[in-house]
Amino acid sequence: MFYKILLVLFFISISNITFADGNYVSQGYSNIDYGDYTVLVPANTIFTVKLLNSINSETLNKGDSVAFYLPSDFYYHNILIIPQGSKLNATVIDVAKGSTKKQAEINIRCLNIITPYGKIIPVSAAIKTDDDSGILKSKMNSKIAITQNTDFDIILKQHLTFSSNNPY
Numbered sequence: 001m002f003y004k005i006l007l008v009l010f011f012i013s014i015s016n017i018t019f020a021d022g023n024y025v026s027q028g029y030s031n032i033d034y035g036d037y038t039v040l041v042p043a044n045t046i047f048t049v050k051l052l053n054s055i056n057s058e059t060l061n062k063g064d065s066v067a068f069y070l071p072s073d074f075y076y077h078n079i080l081i082i083p084q085g086s087k088l089n090a091t092v093i094d095v096a097k098g099s100t101k102k103q104a105e106i107n108i109r110c111l112n113i114i115t116p117y118g119k120i121i122p123v124s125a126a127i128k129t130d131d132d133s134g135i136l137k138s139k140m141n142s143k144i145a146i147t148q149n150t151d152f153d154i155i156l157k158q159h160l161t162f163s164s165n166n167p168y
Contacts, residue, residue, distance in 0.1 A: 036164050038164070048071070050069055051149060053148055056144065060092050061092065067090070068152065069086065082113055085115075088113050088123070089110070091108070093108065110124070123160060125154050128155040
């Protein structure tokens with residue numbers, strides 16, 4: 001009897017699941033049904049995207065659309081949050097053409113993500129810049145010209161909620 005109890009405890013321990021503060025931790029077999037859970041991806045989390053089409057400070061206008069795509073799956077605590085190939089839609093908030101007296105600037109804000117499966121995920125995010133302004137800046141007397149497929153780090157400005165009962 002003692003060995004049966006020990007064996008049962010062993011099997012329980014290798015399939016343990018812990019839900020704490022929105023973090024999901026699993027041990028054991030991946031085919032276990034963990035039920036419904038929600039994951040909160042906090043603000044200031046960073047993920048990488050690629051520019052879908054080239055942009056240029058000389059031709060962009062306020063209100064223009066800019067699109068990025070995820071070159072790889074985005075995981076948070078080992079949970080797939082945004083699948084590879086998802087499209088990140090953004091808009092130009094402001095653009096300034098460069099001159100001898102000022103830098104060219106492009107301010108882009110991310111609006112939503114559309115997964116390959118058609119799910120639309122609202123998002124508040126910006127391009128991660130060295131000065132944390134989210135504004136792309138050139139040197140004096142030059143334009144900003146960024147080619148297609150350029151990598152950008154995107155930083156969440158507000159948390160993102162992922163629910164297992166409404167996945168991508």
